[in-house]
Amino acid sequence: MRLYRSRHMAARFIPFLFRVFVRTYVRPRVEGAEKLPTEGSFIIVANHSSHADTAVIYAALPRHVRERFVAAAAKDYFFQGGFWQFLSRVLFNAIPISRDRRGGQDPLRHAARALREGYALLLYPEGTRSKDGKVGPFLGGVGRLIADFPGTPVIPTYLFDTMKVMPKGAHFPRPHRVTVRFGDPIYIKAHPRFRATWRSAAEELRDAVLQVGGIAPAPVAPAEEKAAPPAPAEEKGEE
Template sequence: MIKTLLVKIFRVFLLISCKLITGIQARWLSEPNNRLRIFYANHTSHLDGLVLWSCFPKHLRSTIHPVAAKDYWAKTKFKRFIAKDVFNSVLINRKPTQQDNPITALEEMLQHKQSLILFPEGTRGNGEHIADFKGGLFYLAKHFPDVELVPVYLNNLNRVLPKGSKLLVPIICSATFGRPLPPLKEIETKDSFSRRAKQALEELAP
């Protein structure tokens, strides 16, 4: 009971704080709905998942799960509480092993009709360009062909919390949700698909 109350308090506090600090403005080219989707975005800040999650209508948030790095968000009990309990994140190991394959957890979420927020670059960039994608998005697109892939371009998040900094700088940010990517073609290679998915994301940049 107490934990449930704490989750609600932290969720409201962080969502309000997020909107006050970033003034996040969401622009939807494909309207939010109940379809099973993977929202994939550029990654420039530890705030990316929170900010993107805050853009969704309240009734959808319980079915959309940010994918986050276990080595960062499981470092302390407090960080794990914020990631797992408050924002329903899926924590994955960025250095997969046979015993801990990150794709397995993502597959389970999709099999249970839960949408994901994914950062296919795999690590944070500097906000100036989008790095080449890792193979996870291709794998999921191949094994879950009915899942819609929606690119989301996050702008200015790298300036709110620069890499290596712990100081938040209030700056207006935006999230542009693109139209779903055309499905993976039967003979399409990983490299071809990744280039196409990356280009769709780059085209949403201001």
């Protein structure tokens, strides 16, 4: 369980101070935290409209989850060295997710390993922050993880008003009360070898997140897939 936990000395005290700051600054209401599994790996899937999202979710987690928590973060944004990479690693044990297929490596390899190691993994399947607060289409990569780790609980989660704290393009957070609502664990099925099931699982999961937020699901155009490797050649007819 030490694999992805930051070993930097700052990780001993900065996360505590950061949680105090978040709880004071945005006073998060937390609903459904008792639904989070007490052991074993699971996936938290949430809507994404602000850089404040991960901070708010982290501050809302009970201790038994924080101790095994990792947050998936865009490799091209948070893993280019410097302050943001340091902070995301120390605070959230962040792991990189590639938003394209360059380099020939599996962009979800760290997410998969985290689940194998028993971590609680935070994912934003939209792949980017919403510009208008509406939940966009979910990428099929989350469906592929579900297919590769059958029986893993998924916690649909909805964040309210984080966009008012730090909208896309803002550099400093604003004080505004937010809400984190965790839904009941769900178990979605997908087949490891068929991408069509990854996409249907992602759509089902998006509907679950909207339901937790009290929003009626509406059809959306499929997202452009950037976070999943190509299907095996013999499978391409299953699109």
